[in-house]
Protein backbone atom coordinates (compact mmCIF):
# COMPACT_ATOMS: atom_id res chain seq x y z
CA UNK A 1 0.00 0.00 0.00
CA UNK A 2 2.71 2.43 1.12
CA UNK A 3 4.57 1.92 -2.11
CA UNK A 4 1.56 2.31 -4.25
CA UNK A 5 0.58 5.40 -2.37
CA UNK A 6 4.08 6.83 -2.70
CA UNK A 7 3.98 6.06 -6.36
CA UNK A 8 0.64 7.73 -6.74
CA UNK A 9 1.79 10.91 -5.00
CA UNK A 10 4.94 10.95 -7.09
CA UNK A 11 2.93 10.41 -10.22
CA UNK A 12 0.56 13.15 -9.24
CA UNK A 13 3.31 15.67 -8.67
CA UNK A 14 5.00 14.73 -11.86
CA UNK A 15 1.97 14.65 -14.09
CA UNK A 16 -0.22 17.36 -12.69
CA UNK A 17 1.66 19.62 -10.28
CA UNK A 18 -1.20 22.09 -10.01
CA UNK A 19 -3.44 19.54 -8.28
CA UNK A 20 -0.84 18.99 -5.58
CA UNK A 21 -0.96 22.62 -4.44
CA UNK A 22 -3.06 22.70 -1.27
CA UNK A 23 -6.28 24.53 -2.13
CA UNK A 24 -5.98 26.87 0.87
CA UNK A 25 -7.91 29.62 -0.85
CA UNK A 26 -10.93 27.36 -1.10
CA UNK A 27 -10.91 26.43 2.57
CA UNK A 28 -13.50 28.13 4.80
CA UNK A 29 -12.07 29.86 7.87
CA UNK A 30 -12.99 32.51 10.45
CA UNK A 31 -16.39 30.92 11.03
CA UNK A 32 -18.76 32.80 13.34
CA UNK A 33 -22.42 32.83 14.28
CA UNK A 34 -24.73 35.75 14.88
CA UNK A 35 -28.39 36.14 15.63
CA UNK A 36 -30.47 37.70 12.87
CA UNK A 37 -32.96 39.24 15.27
CA UNK A 38 -35.65 37.07 13.67
CA UNK A 39 -36.81 34.22 15.94
CA UNK A 40 -35.73 30.71 14.92
CA UNK A 41 -32.93 31.89 12.71
CA UNK A 42 -29.18 32.34 12.83
CA UNK A 43 -26.59 33.53 10.36
CA UNK A 44 -23.26 31.82 9.76
CA UNK A 45 -20.46 33.98 8.36
CA UNK A 46 -17.03 32.88 7.13
CA UNK A 47 -14.20 33.77 4.80
CA UNK A 48 -12.42 32.16 1.87
CA UNK A 49 -9.66 33.63 -0.26
CA UNK A 50 -11.01 32.18 -3.51
CA UNK A 51 -14.55 32.52 -4.65
CA UNK A 52 -16.57 29.46 -3.72
CA UNK A 53 -20.19 28.58 -3.13
CA UNK A 54 -21.72 29.25 0.30
CA UNK A 55 -23.34 26.27 1.99
CA UNK A 56 -24.12 25.24 5.54
CA UNK A 57 -24.91 21.58 6.19
CA UNK A 58 -26.44 21.01 9.60
CA UNK A 59 -28.70 18.95 11.77
CA UNK A 60 -30.00 18.56 15.29
CA UNK A 61 -27.33 17.51 17.80
CA UNK A 62 -27.45 13.74 18.26
CA UNK A 63 -29.34 13.21 15.03
CA UNK A 64 -28.03 12.27 11.62
CA UNK A 65 -25.28 14.65 10.54
CA UNK A 66 -25.95 17.26 7.89
CA UNK A 67 -29.55 16.31 7.14
CA UNK A 68 -30.37 19.92 6.44
CA UNK A 69 -28.70 22.27 4.00
CA UNK A 70 -28.93 25.99 3.35
CA UNK A 71 -27.32 28.10 0.71
CA UNK A 72 -26.34 31.73 1.11
CA UNK A 73 -24.32 34.26 -0.74
CA UNK A 74 -20.77 35.45 -1.07
CA UNK A 75 -19.60 39.03 -1.34
CA UNK A 76 -16.18 40.29 -2.32
CA UNK A 77 -14.45 42.40 0.32
CA UNK A 78 -11.51 44.23 -1.12
CA UNK A 79 -9.34 45.50 1.73
CA UNK A 80 -8.31 49.16 1.61
CA UNK A 81 -4.58 48.40 2.13
CA UNK A 82 -1.99 48.79 -0.63
CA UNK A 83 -2.13 45.09 -1.53
CA UNK A 84 -5.88 45.39 -2.10
CA UNK A 85 -6.33 41.86 -0.75
CA UNK A 86 -9.49 40.06 -1.80
CA UNK A 87 -11.57 38.26 0.79
CA UNK A 88 -14.77 36.43 0.02
CA UNK A 89 -17.30 36.83 2.82
CA UNK A 90 -19.93 34.10 2.97
CA UNK A 91 -23.25 34.51 4.72
CA UNK A 92 -25.85 31.80 5.16
CA UNK A 93 -29.07 32.29 7.12
CA UNK A 94 -30.54 29.24 8.80
CA UNK A 95 -34.28 29.44 9.38
CA UNK A 96 -36.97 27.37 11.12
CA UNK A 97 -34.57 26.37 13.88
CA UNK A 98 -36.16 24.79 16.92
CA UNK A 99 -35.79 27.21 19.86
CA UNK A 100 -33.32 26.06 22.50
CA UNK A 101 -32.18 23.12 20.36
CA UNK A 102 -28.49 22.42 19.70
CA UNK A 103 -27.38 22.04 16.11
CA UNK A 104 -24.22 20.58 14.62
CA UNK A 105 -22.97 22.21 11.43
CA UNK A 106 -20.14 22.73 9.08
CA UNK A 107 -19.85 25.32 6.36
CA UNK A 108 -18.12 25.78 3.07
CA UNK A 109 -18.72 24.12 -0.26
CA UNK A 110 -17.66 21.00 -2.14
CA UNK A 111 -14.31 22.78 -2.57
CA UNK A 112 -13.70 22.65 1.18
CA UNK A 113 -15.52 22.28 4.49
CA UNK A 114 -14.90 23.71 7.95
CA UNK A 115 -14.50 21.66 11.12
CA UNK A 116 -17.68 20.36 12.70
CA UNK A 117 -19.10 23.07 14.95
CA UNK A 118 -22.25 23.55 17.00
CA UNK A 119 -24.59 26.22 18.36
CA UNK A 120 -27.89 26.41 20.20
CA UNK A 121 -30.84 28.21 18.64
CA UNK A 122 -32.03 31.16 20.75
CA UNK A 123 -34.96 30.26 22.97
CA UNK A 124 -38.32 31.76 22.23
CA UNK A 125 -40.46 34.13 24.26
CA UNK A 126 -39.52 36.27 27.22
CA UNK A 127 -39.93 33.75 30.04
CA UNK A 128 -36.36 32.57 30.29
CA UNK A 129 -33.11 33.94 31.66
CA UNK A 130 -30.45 34.58 29.01
CA UNK A 131 -26.78 34.56 30.02
CA UNK A 132 -24.17 36.81 28.46
CA UNK A 133 -20.45 37.34 28.49
CA UNK A 134 -19.58 40.90 27.55
CA UNK A 135 -16.43 42.93 27.08
CA UNK A 136 -14.69 45.32 24.75
CA UNK A 137 -11.16 45.88 23.57
CA UNK A 138 -10.01 42.33 22.86
CA UNK A 139 -6.88 42.16 20.72
CA UNK A 140 -5.04 39.70 18.58
CA UNK A 141 -1.98 40.26 20.78
CA UNK A 142 -2.31 39.93 24.61
CA UNK A 143 -5.92 38.59 24.56
CA UNK A 144 -5.91 37.95 28.32
CA UNK A 145 -9.53 36.82 28.66
CA UNK A 146 -9.63 34.59 25.60
CA UNK A 147 -8.69 31.24 27.16
CA UNK A 148 -11.28 31.45 29.92
CA UNK A 149 -13.93 32.66 27.49
CA UNK A 150 -13.16 29.77 25.13
CA UNK A 151 -13.66 27.19 27.83
CA UNK A 152 -16.74 28.78 29.38
CA UNK A 153 -18.40 29.29 26.00
CA UNK A 154 -17.78 25.73 24.91
CA UNK A 155 -19.12 24.52 28.27
CA UNK A 156 -22.38 26.29 27.41
CA UNK A 157 -22.21 29.01 30.06
CA UNK A 158 -23.41 31.72 27.67
CA UNK A 159 -26.30 32.19 25.28
CA UNK A 160 -24.68 35.19 23.64
CA UNK A 161 -21.38 37.08 23.62
CA UNK A 162 -21.36 40.87 23.34
CA UNK A 163 -18.14 42.41 22.00
CA UNK A 164 -18.52 46.15 22.58
CA UNK A 165 -16.03 47.50 20.07
CA UNK A 166 -12.27 47.42 19.41
CA UNK A 167 -11.22 44.18 17.77
CA UNK A 168 -7.83 42.71 16.91
CA UNK A 169 -5.78 45.94 17.14
CA UNK A 170 -6.38 46.52 14.31
CA UNK A 171 -8.31 44.46 11.78
CA UNK A 172 -6.99 46.49 8.84
CA UNK A 173 -3.31 46.13 9.82
CA UNK A 174 -0.86 44.18 7.63
CA UNK A 175 -3.34 44.42 4.77
CA UNK A 176 -6.12 43.02 6.98
CA UNK A 177 -4.11 39.92 7.91
CA UNK A 178 -4.45 40.95 11.57
CA UNK A 179 -8.21 40.91 11.04
CA UNK A 180 -7.98 37.41 9.58
CA UNK A 181 -5.81 36.22 12.46
CA UNK A 182 -8.18 37.68 15.04
CA UNK A 183 -11.26 36.15 13.42
CA UNK A 184 -9.46 32.77 13.42
CA UNK A 185 -8.63 33.26 17.10
CA UNK A 186 -12.21 33.97 18.15
CA UNK A 187 -13.69 31.14 16.06
CA UNK A 188 -13.24 29.03 19.20
CA UNK A 189 -15.96 31.21 20.77
CA UNK A 190 -17.83 32.83 17.94
CA UNK A 191 -18.57 29.63 16.01
CA UNK A 192 -20.51 28.29 19.03
CA UNK A 193 -22.64 31.19 20.27
CA UNK A 194 -23.97 34.31 18.60
CA UNK A 195 -21.21 36.89 18.72
CA UNK A 196 -22.90 40.30 18.73
CA UNK A 197 -20.80 43.38 18.08
CA UNK A 198 -20.55 47.17 18.13
CA UNK A 199 -17.96 49.21 16.23
CA UNK A 200 -15.07 50.86 18.11
CA UNK A 201 -12.45 53.45 17.20
CA UNK A 202 -9.92 50.75 16.25
CA UNK A 203 -12.20 49.76 13.37
CA UNK A 204 -12.17 53.22 11.78
CA UNK A 205 -9.82 52.49 8.85
CA UNK A 206 -11.38 52.83 5.39
CA UNK A 207 -14.70 53.89 6.90
CA UNK A 208 -14.98 50.83 9.17
CA UNK A 209 -14.85 48.51 6.17
CA UNK A 210 -13.29 45.56 8.00
CA UNK A 211 -15.98 45.80 10.67
CA UNK A 212 -18.83 46.22 8.20
CA UNK A 213 -17.67 43.36 6.00
CA UNK A 214 -16.69 40.82 8.62
CA UNK A 215 -19.76 40.91 10.86
CA UNK A 216 -23.42 40.21 10.08
CA UNK A 217 -25.63 41.94 12.62
CA UNK A 218 -29.42 42.35 12.35
CA UNK A 219 -30.93 45.13 10.27
CA UNK A 220 -29.63 46.88 7.18
CA UNK A 221 -26.94 49.24 8.51
CA UNK A 222 -23.94 46.97 7.85
CA UNK A 223 -23.82 46.16 11.60
CA UNK A 224 -23.35 49.81 12.63
CA UNK A 225 -26.56 50.21 14.64
CA UNK A 226 -29.29 47.64 15.24
CA UNK A 227 -31.50 46.15 17.92
CA UNK A 228 -32.83 42.72 18.79
CA UNK A 229 -34.78 40.93 21.47
CA UNK A 230 -33.72 38.12 23.75
CA UNK A 231 -35.71 36.78 26.71
CA UNK A 232 -37.10 39.73 28.67
CA UNK A 233 -34.70 42.23 27.04
CA UNK A 234 -34.51 44.57 24.09
CA UNK A 235 -30.87 45.18 23.24
CA UNK A 236 -29.68 48.14 21.21
CA UNK A 237 -26.20 48.37 19.73
CA UNK A 238 -24.99 51.59 18.15
CA UNK A 239 -21.90 53.42 16.99
CA UNK A 240 -20.35 56.05 19.25
CA UNK A 241 -17.82 56.53 16.47
CA UNK A 242 -20.19 58.58 14.32
CA UNK A 243 -19.50 61.40 16.81
CA UNK A 244 -15.75 61.21 16.23
CA UNK A 245 -15.07 60.39 12.56
CA UNK A 246 -17.02 63.18 10.92
CA UNK A 247 -15.07 62.61 7.69
CA UNK A 248 -17.24 59.55 7.07
CA UNK A 249 -20.38 61.63 7.19
CA UNK A 250 -21.89 64.02 9.72
CA UNK A 251 -25.27 62.75 8.54
CA UNK A 252 -24.55 59.40 10.22
CA UNK A 253 -25.00 61.03 13.65
CA UNK A 254 -28.47 62.20 12.63
CA UNK A 255 -29.43 58.98 10.87
CA UNK A 256 -28.45 56.99 13.92
CA UNK A 257 -30.17 59.40 16.30
CA UNK A 258 -33.48 59.24 14.52
CA UNK A 259 -33.21 55.47 14.22
CA UNK A 260 -32.54 55.26 17.98
CA UNK A 261 -35.50 57.49 18.70
CA UNK A 262 -37.80 55.36 16.54
CA UNK A 263 -36.49 52.12 18.00
CA UNK A 264 -36.91 53.35 21.59
CA UNK A 265 -40.40 54.62 20.79
CA UNK A 266 -41.36 51.19 19.48
CA UNK A 267 -39.73 49.32 22.38
CA UNK A 268 -41.65 51.56 24.79
CA UNK A 269 -45.08 50.82 23.38
CA UNK A 270 -46.89 49.34 26.39
CA UNK A 271 -47.51 46.01 24.62
CA UNK A 272 -43.78 45.73 23.84
CA UNK A 273 -42.31 46.98 27.11
CA UNK A 274 -44.62 44.64 29.03
CA UNK A 275 -43.06 41.63 27.28
CA UNK A 276 -39.48 43.01 27.11
CA UNK A 277 -39.21 45.31 30.12
CA UNK A 278 -35.40 45.58 30.02
CA UNK A 279 -33.92 48.04 27.56
CA UNK A 280 -30.16 47.69 27.42
CA UNK A 281 -27.79 49.68 25.21
CA UNK A 282 -24.27 48.72 24.15
CA UNK A 283 -21.74 50.96 22.43
CA UNK A 284 -18.04 51.58 22.58
CA UNK A 285 -17.10 54.96 24.09
CA UNK A 286 -18.64 55.70 27.50
CA UNK A 287 -20.49 58.84 28.57
CA UNK A 288 -18.82 58.62 31.98
CA UNK A 289 -15.48 57.28 33.14
CA UNK A 290 -12.79 58.18 35.64
CA UNK A 291 -9.71 57.15 33.68
CA UNK A 292 -6.57 59.27 33.59
CA UNK A 293 -6.12 59.19 29.82
CA UNK A 294 -7.03 61.82 27.24
CA UNK A 295 -10.45 60.43 26.40
CA UNK A 296 -13.39 62.72 26.48
CA UNK A 297 -15.22 61.23 29.43
CA UNK A 298 -13.01 62.44 32.30
CA UNK A 299 -11.49 65.81 31.45
CA UNK A 300 -13.80 66.92 28.67
CA UNK A 301 -17.50 66.79 28.09
CA UNK A 302 -18.47 63.52 26.40
CA UNK A 303 -19.71 63.92 22.83
CA UNK A 304 -21.78 60.79 23.25
CA UNK A 305 -23.41 62.19 26.38
CA UNK A 306 -24.12 65.79 25.31
CA UNK A 307 -23.50 65.79 21.56
CA UNK A 308 -21.42 68.26 19.60
CA UNK A 309 -21.99 71.97 19.21
CA UNK A 310 -19.06 72.52 16.83
CA UNK A 311 -20.94 70.92 13.95
CA UNK A 312 -23.45 72.44 11.58
CA UNK A 313 -26.16 71.53 12.45
CA UNK A 314 -25.45 70.89 16.12
CA UNK A 315 -25.40 67.13 16.87
CA UNK A 316 -27.58 65.84 19.72
CA UNK A 317 -26.11 63.66 22.46
CA UNK A 318 -27.70 60.53 23.86
CA UNK A 319 -27.92 60.80 27.63
CA UNK A 320 -31.22 62.66 27.62
CA UNK A 321 -32.69 60.48 24.87
CA UNK A 322 -31.92 57.30 26.81
CA UNK A 323 -33.24 58.80 30.04
CA UNK A 324 -36.42 59.99 28.34
CA UNK A 325 -37.12 56.45 27.11
CA UNK A 326 -36.29 54.78 30.40
CA UNK A 327 -33.22 52.81 29.31
CA UNK A 328 -32.31 50.52 32.22
CA UNK A 329 -28.68 49.67 31.61
CA UNK A 330 -25.93 51.11 29.40
CA UNK A 331 -22.92 48.94 28.58
CA UNK A 332 -19.67 50.53 27.36
CA UNK A 333 -16.01 49.68 26.80
CA UNK A 334 -13.03 51.61 25.30
CA UNK A 335 -11.37 52.27 28.67
CA UNK A 336 -9.19 49.24 29.42
CA UNK A 337 -10.63 48.91 32.89
CA UNK A 338 -13.88 47.98 34.61
CA UNK A 339 -16.06 50.62 36.23
CA UNK A 340 -19.54 50.37 37.72
CA UNK A 341 -21.53 53.54 38.30
CA UNK A 342 -24.29 54.40 40.71
CA UNK A 343 -27.51 55.20 38.85
CA UNK A 344 -26.67 58.53 37.21
CA UNK A 345 -28.17 61.26 35.06
CA UNK A 346 -26.54 64.62 34.33
CA UNK A 347 -23.70 63.84 36.77
CA UNK A 348 -26.23 63.46 39.56
CA UNK A 349 -26.59 60.18 41.43
CA UNK A 350 -30.12 58.79 41.66
CA UNK A 351 -29.83 55.79 43.98
CA UNK A 352 -32.96 53.77 44.63
CA UNK A 353 -32.12 54.29 48.28
CA UNK A 354 -28.91 54.75 50.25
CA UNK A 355 -29.02 51.10 51.46
CA UNK A 356 -30.11 49.61 48.12
CA UNK A 357 -28.91 51.92 45.34
CA UNK A 358 -29.79 49.42 42.58
CA UNK A 359 -33.24 48.53 43.84
CA UNK A 360 -35.62 50.73 41.87
CA UNK A 361 -32.91 53.18 40.75
CA UNK A 362 -34.19 56.51 39.45
CA UNK A 363 -31.75 56.79 36.53
CA UNK A 364 -29.94 54.44 34.11
CA UNK A 365 -27.01 52.35 35.34
CA UNK A 366 -23.71 52.42 33.41
CA UNK A 367 -21.07 49.69 33.25
CA UNK A 368 -17.72 50.19 31.47
CA UNK A 369 -15.99 46.91 30.62
CA UNK A 370 -13.06 47.26 28.22
CA UNK A 371 -10.36 45.17 29.84
CA UNK A 372 -10.54 41.90 27.89
CA UNK A 373 -6.88 42.38 26.94
CA UNK A 374 -5.04 43.91 24.00
CA UNK A 375 -1.58 45.17 23.09
CA UNK A 376 -2.33 48.57 24.65
CA UNK A 377 -2.47 46.86 28.07
CA UNK A 378 -4.28 48.55 30.97
CA UNK A 379 -5.53 52.09 31.41
CA UNK A 380 -5.22 53.94 34.73
CA UNK A 381 -7.69 55.84 36.89
CA UNK A 382 -7.61 59.32 38.37
CA UNK A 383 -7.11 59.00 42.14
CA UNK A 384 -10.35 60.60 43.33
CA UNK A 385 -13.33 59.78 41.14
CA UNK A 386 -16.55 61.77 41.30
CA UNK A 387 -19.41 60.50 43.43
CA UNK A 388 -21.11 58.58 40.60
CA UNK A 389 -18.26 56.03 40.49
CA UNK A 390 -19.16 52.98 42.58
CA UNK A 391 -16.44 50.39 41.86
CA UNK A 392 -13.29 50.36 39.72
CA UNK A 393 -10.69 47.76 38.75
CA UNK A 394 -7.70 47.81 36.41
CA UNK A 395 -7.55 43.99 36.25
CA UNK A 396 -7.92 42.30 32.89
CA UNK A 397 -11.26 40.58 32.65
CA UNK A 398 -14.80 40.54 31.35
CA UNK A 399 -18.36 40.73 32.58
CA UNK A 400 -21.03 38.08 33.01
CA UNK A 401 -24.65 39.08 32.97
CA UNK A 402 -27.87 37.16 33.44
CA UNK A 403 -31.31 38.66 33.01
CA UNK A 404 -33.28 36.49 35.39
CA UNK A 405 -36.75 37.80 34.77
CA UNK A 406 -38.71 41.04 34.40
CA UNK A 407 -37.46 42.41 37.73
CA UNK A 408 -33.99 40.99 38.37
CA UNK A 409 -30.74 41.40 36.45
CA UNK A 410 -27.46 39.98 37.74
CA UNK A 411 -24.03 41.17 36.69
CA UNK A 412 -20.54 40.17 37.84
CA UNK A 413 -16.98 41.06 36.88
CA UNK A 414 -14.38 38.31 36.35
CA UNK A 415 -10.70 39.09 36.91
CA UNK A 416 -8.23 37.30 34.69
CA UNK A 417 -5.36 38.67 36.79
CA UNK A 418 -6.87 36.82 39.76
CA UNK A 419 -7.48 33.51 37.99
CA UNK A 420 -11.13 34.07 37.26
CA UNK A 421 -12.12 35.40 40.67
CA UNK A 422 -15.35 37.41 40.69
CA UNK A 423 -14.37 40.86 41.93
CA UNK A 424 -17.67 42.70 41.66
CA UNK A 425 -21.36 41.84 41.84
CA UNK A 426 -24.44 43.89 41.08
CA UNK A 427 -28.11 42.95 41.39
CA UNK A 428 -30.23 45.44 39.50
CA UNK A 429 -33.82 45.16 40.66
CA UNK A 430 -36.64 47.03 38.98
CA UNK A 431 -40.25 46.59 39.91
CA UNK A 432 -41.05 49.20 37.31
CA UNK A 433 -39.44 49.99 33.96
CA UNK A 434 -39.71 53.04 31.74
CA UNK A 435 -39.68 56.67 32.79
CA UNK A 436 -42.27 56.00 35.50
CA UNK A 437 -39.39 54.36 37.38
CA UNK A 438 -37.49 57.67 37.58
CA UNK A 439 -40.17 59.34 39.71
Ligand SMILES: *[C@@H]1O[C@H](CO)[C@@H](O)[C@H](O)[C@H]1NC(C)=O
Nearest residue numbers: 023024025026049050051086
Ligand atom coordinates in the same frame (compact mmCIF):
# COMPACT_ATOMS: atom_id res chain seq x y z
C1 LIG B 1 -7.42 31.27 -6.12
O1 LIG B 1 -7.18 32.64 -6.32
C2 LIG B 1 -5.86 32.92 -6.73
C3 LIG B 1 -5.68 34.43 -6.68
O2 LIG B 1 -6.77 35.10 -7.27
C4 LIG B 1 -5.65 32.34 -8.12
O3 LIG B 1 -4.36 32.61 -8.56
C5 LIG B 1 -5.87 30.84 -8.02
O4 LIG B 1 -5.80 30.27 -9.30
C6 LIG B 1 -7.22 30.51 -7.41
N1 LIG B 1 -7.27 29.07 -7.17
C7 LIG B 1 -8.32 28.32 -7.46
C8 LIG B 1 -8.18 26.88 -7.14
O5 LIG B 1 -9.33 28.78 -7.95
Ligand SMILES: *[C@@H]1O[C@H](CO)[C@@H](O)[C@H](O)[C@H]1NC(C)=O
Nearest residue numbers: 207212221222247248249252
Ligand atom coordinates in the same frame (compact mmCIF):
# COMPACT_ATOMS: atom_id res chain seq x y z
C1 LIG C 1 -19.19 55.29 5.36
O1 LIG C 1 -19.99 54.13 5.47
C2 LIG C 1 -21.34 54.37 5.77
C3 LIG C 1 -22.01 53.04 5.96
O2 LIG C 1 -21.96 52.30 4.80
C4 LIG C 1 -21.98 55.19 4.65
O3 LIG C 1 -23.33 55.49 4.97
C5 LIG C 1 -21.20 56.49 4.48
O4 LIG C 1 -21.71 57.21 3.40
C6 LIG C 1 -19.73 56.18 4.24
N1 LIG C 1 -18.98 57.42 4.20
C7 LIG C 1 -18.19 57.74 3.21
C8 LIG C 1 -17.50 59.06 3.30
O5 LIG C 1 -18.01 57.02 2.25
Ligand SMILES: *[C@@H]1O[C@H](CO)[C@@H](O)[C@H](O)[C@H]1NC(C)=O
Nearest residue numbers: 301302303306307308309310
Ligand atom coordinates in the same frame (compact mmCIF):
# COMPACT_ATOMS: atom_id res chain seq x y z
C1 LIG D 1 -20.19 73.52 23.44
O1 LIG D 1 -19.98 72.25 24.06
C2 LIG D 1 -18.93 72.26 25.02
C3 LIG D 1 -18.80 70.83 25.52
O2 LIG D 1 -18.57 69.94 24.49
C4 LIG D 1 -19.25 73.22 26.13
O3 LIG D 1 -18.16 73.25 27.05
C5 LIG D 1 -19.50 74.60 25.56
O4 LIG D 1 -19.93 75.46 26.60
C6 LIG D 1 -20.56 74.55 24.48
N1 LIG D 1 -20.69 75.85 23.84
C7 LIG D 1 -21.87 76.42 23.60
C8 LIG D 1 -21.82 77.75 22.91
O5 LIG D 1 -22.93 75.92 23.94
Ligand SMILES: *[C@@H]1O[C@H](CO)[C@@H](O)[C@H](O)[C@H]1NC(C)=O
Nearest residue numbers: 342349351353354355356357
Ligand atom coordinates in the same frame (compact mmCIF):
# COMPACT_ATOMS: atom_id res chain seq x y z
C1 LIG E 1 -25.57 55.99 46.56
O1 LIG E 1 -25.45 54.80 47.28
C2 LIG E 1 -24.12 54.45 47.68
C3 LIG E 1 -24.18 53.10 48.38
O2 LIG E 1 -24.99 53.13 49.47
C4 LIG E 1 -23.56 55.53 48.60
O3 LIG E 1 -22.23 55.23 48.92
C5 LIG E 1 -23.62 56.86 47.88
O4 LIG E 1 -23.19 57.88 48.76
C6 LIG E 1 -25.03 57.14 47.41
N1 LIG E 1 -25.03 58.38 46.68
C7 LIG E 1 -25.95 59.31 46.85
C8 LIG E 1 -25.76 60.57 46.09
O5 LIG E 1 -26.89 59.15 47.59
Ligand SMILES: *[C@@H]1O[C@H](CO)[C@@H](O)[C@H](O)[C@H]1NC(C)=O
Nearest residue numbers: 403404405406407408409431
Ligand atom coordinates in the same frame (compact mmCIF):
# COMPACT_ATOMS: atom_id res chain seq x y z
C1 LIG F 1 -37.12 37.16 39.61
O1 LIG F 1 -36.01 36.41 40.10
C2 LIG F 1 -35.66 36.75 41.44
C3 LIG F 1 -34.39 36.00 41.77
O2 LIG F 1 -34.51 34.65 41.55
C4 LIG F 1 -36.83 36.41 42.36
O3 LIG F 1 -36.49 36.73 43.69
C5 LIG F 1 -38.04 37.22 41.93
O4 LIG F 1 -39.15 36.90 42.71
C6 LIG F 1 -38.36 36.98 40.47
N1 LIG F 1 -39.37 37.93 40.04
C7 LIG F 1 -40.37 37.60 39.27
C8 LIG F 1 -41.31 38.70 38.88
O5 LIG F 1 -40.55 36.45 38.88
Ligand SMILES: [Fe+2]
Nearest residue numbers: 166200201334
Ligand atom coordinates in the same frame (compact mmCIF):
# COMPACT_ATOMS: atom_id res chain seq x y z
FE1 LIG G 1 -11.54 52.15 21.94
